[in-house]
Amino acid sequence: MDHFISDGLELAFLDAGDRDAPSVLLLHGFASSMQVNWVDTGWVKTLTDAGYRAVAFDHRGHGRSAKPTQEAAYTPQKMAGDAVALLDHLGMPRTSVFGYSMGARVAAFASLAVPARFERVIFGGLGSGLVEGVGDWDPIAAALRAPSLEDVKDPRGRMFRAFADRTKSDREALAACISMSRKELTEAAVGRIDQPVLIGVGTTDEIAGSPHRLAALMPNSRVLAIEDRDHMQSVGDRRFKAEVLRFLGEGA
Template identity: 55%
Template sequence: MLEFLSDGVRIAYLDFPPEGAAGQTDRHKTPVLLIHGFASNHGVNWLFPQWVKTLTQAGRRVIVFDNRGHGRSEKLYEPEAYRPQTMAGDAARLLDHLGIARADVMGYSMGGRIAAHLALAAPEKIRGLILAGIGIHLIDDDGPPSGVAEAMEASSLEDLTDPKQRMFRAFADSTRSDRRALAACIRGSRRAMTVEEIGAVAQPTLICVGSEDDIAGDPLALAALMRDARALVIPGRDHNRAVGDKLFKEGVLAFLESLQPAV
């Protein structure tokens, strides 16, 4: 992976050009920046579910990166290093590093929270916004369920009995994450957006949530609070199984095609 320094923090990223004939004819299209979720990384969230392939074959330049504390990016152990605005700053500085003035941005779960903060702090950098795996809990909840930090710090999965604690811990173990860094991330990033903040996000927005997702919250309720948002409910999918869903991908591609070309 490539690396750059975001305010002194080492961030790992990959930059994929458009593929084949689609790439040759559609190079004018706005790049897409993908922001992964908690305890995940660029590979688990975007490469393995074929998101990068889907987008590059549609003629898109795609940038993926590992959030601080995740994947191959630098691990930090103080909660203050993971405030949502700080993590959104990493995404903004990556675009600057690559010379990208404006991008379409999609975030999943925690990545959706980061993307929303980026849209609020640097609206000029975003043409279209996709908030996936996050609905109304963006504003009426401040992050993953309480106890997830403690789940990261438990000696083993067998020590946990709460189903959601076990789910997050098992996922962190499966991605071989630095659980101490994740505990700090949870504690530092827990902040709900206000109704006023989400109402100030003006970019065209698509909100995508599985119909069986009990972590994200209602996407329709969130869309109703935003200036220019629509919701896509992904049938029969929960928080984890929605990521690579075919209808999810089709909805995102249609949304991107509906946006006005970048000037």
């Protein structure tokens, strides 16, 4: 694990596999980290074993990266800028990108900001929520700021508060992040993502929104419906891994 600087913040990253191999930039979800989202679920091993270079980092406010508590620090544009700054730091002119949940939103903003840097795009755990929103997240910010888990009554708030407690996250930084980072893109903007896109969403995921409605907005996209998996269970699903490798292989 190493660090790079973006927007004046020190952010932690990992770089695994053959440096000359095709690369995949991994962007983790809200309240998670590169360790929890990508290492513990076997994604880094899966990709490197298949001959890819796997690059991941902890978003600002997460993991071992800097944790500002000002909401203005967490716009999707700034978080997408962190992803591009890492590519610059590593001298990577072009890569595939795989974002999960919040990371998928960041991947979308990055792909639109500098499309020449991203050759293939994978959205996990996010469908039409990219343009329609994914529900009321204010209870999650309130849950993160509550004195204890026992004080949280909202079911989704309890889920994310318990996850944040389990990962020993900075809850104030996460509350600032969730208050600012969930900006939606317009349908017209999403329609400008013309790279090959794979959208993987669990069939029991109640957060992501419809992957098929999102796919219909882009000219070169397809859907993997991950059967009997919810938002949390889909991340490390073996069927998802197999389809991602198949999708990446098409660009070889």
